[in-house]
Each structure stands twice: as C-alpha cells, then as structure tokens.
Amino acid sequence: MAETVLSEMPSLSKLYVNAAATAAKSSLLRTAPVVALPATAVEVRGVRPDLTKVTEFAHLMGEPARDVLPSGYLHAFAFPVAMSVMVADNFPLPLLGMIHLRNQVEHLAPVHFDDELSVRAWARDLTGHRSGTQVQIVAEVLSGDGTQLLWRGVSTYLAKGVFLPGLDKPVEPAVRVDFVPPAPTAQWRLGVDTGRAYAAVSGDFNPIHLSILSAKMLGMRRSIAHGMYAAARVLATVPLAKPPAYSWDIAFDSPIFLPATVSLEVVDRRADDGAWLGSDFTAWNARSSRKFFSGSVAAS
C-alpha cells in the first residue's frame, strides 16, 4: 500500500474544520460520488504521547495513571492519523455525522509513556449497510522505528443515509432481538459535560459530543457521549490488573444521549485456578432499558 508520511501529528481541530469545509463544498458542487477507498495509508513517525494528557485521561476514567498507557488512550493517540484518512479529498464518505458502530482492538504489548512511537492508519472494507454505507479504519501504533506492532485498532463507522452506487447491501435485514436487561453490576451517572470532559483529554472535539446546540447542528437531538469514552471507562476496571497483552471488542447499539444513567453488567470468565481469561460486558439505559453497547475483553 502506498503511504503518505506526515511530518507531525495532525491537529484534530484543523481536521474537523477541513471536514466541515469539504461537507459544504460537496453539497454546493454536487460532484459525482467516489466509490473506492483511497489506496494510501497515512503514517506519522517518531511521536511521543503527552504525559499530562495520559494522566488526565486515566483520571477521567477513574483508574490510576501508570507509566504504561491505557488501551483507550492509544486509540485517542492514533485518532488524528485515522481521521486524516477520512478527511482526504478522495475519501468517499462524509466525516461529519458518521456513526461509530464498533471497535476491535489488539493490545499486543505494554506501551510506556516515554516510548517513541509511529502511527499508521488506512481504510478498508467499504460495504453497504441497510441504512447507509460502512467503512473500517485500521489504526496501528508501532515502535518508533516501525518494526514492532504494539497496538492495532479497527473502527467501524457508518455514514447513515449515504448509498454509493455499486455497493451491495446485506440481503438479510438485521434481526431485531428484544433486549432484556440483566441485573446490573455497576452504574455510571454521566453528566451533560461528559462529552466535553472526554474531548479535553482525547482531543476529539467532534461537535456531536460537545453541547446540545452543536449536536443539533449535526442533526442530533442532544449531545452524545463518545463511544471511546464508554470503552475506556469499561477498560478502566476490566480486568482490574492488565495482562501484558489482551484484546477487546465493543459494538454500539444506540447513542448515549447526555445526561444519562448507564447500567452495566460485567461477567468474568476464569480458569479453574482463578486466572482471568476474559470478561463480557453489556450496558443499557437504566431508565428505558435500551441497550447502549456490549463487548468483551480477553487475555491474549
């Protein structure tokens, strides 16, 4: 795959401005849609995490800030590169308003805050979805010299209402299964400022998370919590002590409109000797019983 190497970590705020400009331009010009993904990966080499931000991130999630980085933080760290892929002129889907469906992450080795790192991202699997078009963005965090893969995240996004010519939709409509909430093992009370607080530690200032007004401008009725906030918050306590390598997977069923009370069930899977093998988690709206998300964490 061809590569675009950036000289520094891109600024997320500039990327969002670019995304808004692109959206305005395409609505004015109504250019013919692009139906192929760019065949280019974007890479940044020799970058280091900001220790202050790492600490704030861990504290927001309610976990002790360690010298090794939380898995969710690595997503935030790689996010500007992933977003650069999505704002490129030849990227077929509009960035703003995209819905976050799923994250699958392999955390392959502990990453120390002082490690020099490289980040690589590209898009794959542009496919039809019953309510639009979905795409996967792969982001990888590697050692500074690019030789050792440390962390790999695959994020699935949906551009709702965008139907590109020639893309197959799944034949079978997804079967709706009624969700019966189990007994909760935890509860989160998320204030209206949850999105702003996560934006401050992650740099992800997507307007749909910041305020009711900015969310309404993008067609949401209220602001919503970042999906990665939910994932990182689960990972803060699942498992309590992190093995050197583990994987996790989270799928989002419905947006968490703020403020919200989130009920959560976590079920551990253990070996006969009590060693942690993995955990499954499910979260739902404490009032309406609507499912928010579910997923699993497993030792590698």
Place this chain on the structure above:
Amino acid sequence: MTTPTAAATPGSSALPVPRKAVVVGGNRIPFARSGGAYTHSSNQDMLTAALDGLVARFGLAGEEIGEVAAGAVLKHSRDFNLAREAVLGSALAATTPAYDLQQACATGMEAVIGLSNKIKLGQIDSAIAGGVDSASDAPIAVSEGLRSILLDLSRAKTAGQKAKIIARIRPKDLTPNAPTTGEPRTGLSMGEHQALTTAQWNITREAQDELALASHQNLAAAYDRHFFDDLITPFRGLSRDSNLRADSSLEKLAKLKPAFGKALGEGATMTAGNSTPLTDGASTVLLASEEWATARELPILADVVDGEAAAVDFVHGKDGLLMAPAFAVPRLLARNGLTLDDIDYFEIHEAFAGTVLSTLAAWEDEEFGKTRLGLDGAFGTVDRSKLNVNGSSLAAGHPFAATGGRLVATLAKMLHERGTVDGRPARGLISVCAAGGQGVVAILEAR
C-alpha cells in the same frame, strides 16, 4: 484450670511471641520535590505504582496477601479507602483486604509495626505496609462558611428556603481551605516549632549543615553503588530522588538564608538546606511469617523485633514538637534489654537536621536523662558513623506517610548485607517524629 503465676509488668523484657515477623523486601518510587515530576500524580497513582513494583519484584500477581495497610497524611475525602482501592488497581488478588491508617509522619512505621504484630500473633501470614503523600496534589476544601451553607442547602425543601440559604453566601466564603503544616493548637508551623527546639538545645548552624551534607553524600554514594536497585521502581521518568544534590557543599549550604525561627535573629539557624522540602512519593514493604516467605522462596532480610510509640506535651512548650522519639527510644531499648551501644545502624528521620541533633543532644544530656527519662545519668551517645549511613530525608525528601516504608526497607537491606556483628545478628533502630508531638520507633535485626 491453672492461674497465671507471673503477670507481665510494664517495662519488663519483651513478652515471648509465638513467631517472628520478617521483612521480605520493599519497593518505592523515587521521591520528587513537590511541583516536580509527580505534580499531576494522585496519591492513588503513586501508591499503585509502588505496589505494582513490589508485586512485580516478588512475583505476587494473583496472590492473596493477609492484609495491606497504608495511608496518606494529606488525603482527599474521595480517597477514604485509599489502600483498598490501590489493591484493587494492582495485580494482587482482589480478595486481599486493606485498611487506611494515619499517624502523621509516623504512618508508615505504624503500618509496619501493626501488621508485624498481626503476623506474630498468627492472625495473618503476609502483609504489605505502605504510605504515600503528595504535597503537589493536596486536597483543597471549601471554606467552613460555604460548607455549612451547602449542607443546609442539601437539606432545604422548598425553592424559597433554597434561595434564602444561597443568599447567605458572602465573598469571603469563596476562599478555599488549603492544608498547612501548622499545628492546630499552636498555629506554629512544624519548622517554627523545631526552630524553638533547635535553639533550646543550642544546635549550631554548622552542625545542621554538616548533617545535611552527609545526608546528600551518603544517599548519592548509595545510589552510585546500586544499593537502591532492588528497592526502587522508576516512575514518571524519575529514577532517583529529585531532591538529591550530590554536588552540595558546606559553602553552598552556608549561603542559604534562614527559613524558620527568623524571630530568633542571630539564633536563626534553620534553612531550606537543612530542612526537608515538601515532597511527593510512595513506599511499600512486604512483611511475612518465616514460613510464608520460605514457602515462596522469597528472601528474608530482617526481623521486626519490637516497636514503641510516644507523645510529648508540646502545646505550651514543655517539650519540643518533634522530641517524642527521645522518650520512645529509651523505653523501647530498655524493654529489649539494650542500650545505644548495642545498635549497629541508626535511622533517625531527618525532618530537620535540628530534629536529629536535638534528639542526640537530649540523650547526651545528664539532666534530661535524670529528670525526664528517670535514668541515673545521660541516656547515651549515638556513634555518628552509624547514623543514616545511606542518607535520609534531608536528601531523599519526605513524603510524610511514605517515609516509614523507605526507612524499614532500607534498614532491612543494610542489616541483611551486614549479617552478624560480634557473633549476633546486626541490629538497627528506626526513629520517626510526627506532627502532634508524636513519635514511633522500632528495632530490626538482620537475617
């Protein structure tokens, strides 16, 4: 049924104990001057880091420890379960119980002694004592006025009542309350109290600067010969105590202006150089029964022989605020049939150089020995070549509750390295003074 024939009498030799409590090892993070490397680290972060390192060093992942006791002097109200939360965030089995304790600067010492006693009694087989403090991330509370208004507000029922209560808020209520080093009953800071004691015992500026210099030189030498390699885990990029000044000199120390006791004029001898700075850090010590340590093939560095607490009436100046160890040590040694001459290493916590020197002066003073300690004469002299030989708080810094763990782990390792003296196990004494006119001291013996 038999009736006990010999009741224990206070001050008699130590009662026989069913079994020994031993020090397996310790782990701390380097201590950092406040506002330095750990500025944004919470007590929870630092205690967890120290615990993580201990777990890694001794292979304790998944292990259920008998009990963990730790504390912090400057503590946020949200950290009410600090020790237990640190355990839950660590690789120790989640079934490890933990409790918080706090005895000002003696917190770490009291944790070690209390847990050792439980091990000796057979209540637990293993334990971790710890302590942590952050002067950088100190808790700040709302003013008393605002606190009272907010509590009334939470009890108010109607909007009218609430409005009335909110109207009580005055600008002065918005000034927050920050913790101070002041004694609540005297309003004097610890440094001001010590300045009075330093002057009372005629401790010179030169003697204090010499002690401070020795602390820096000894600590630097200990780092250079890798003494701390198995006692410290780096944190936040720091691998040595950031207060350490290996290149300090008497000339540099002599240039510093007095920081405490300025009202004493010419008698003001205490400077930032011969006083400990505000510091952030955490420490842990692994304690066990001999059986527990042996079964896991873990090292045994030292026995925790005995401990003693004392307190003085400092409020109206009868004794200096930090002089309680001057009373605790004679009692502890007498109970164990020992004198100062039987001690091979002294670890006397350097809250201020003046504290150490005032304590030594009191022990050498005939009048003090007779009238205050009830002895025939002076208690004795500490051989200065045996004092704080690997440096102490003046160089390392003093994160209040973390100092006890630093001292116990350091001394245990020194004793183990020394082995025997004149055919008996090498013996060490730890002495820590604390706010409120308190002190906690202990004896360790080499294994």
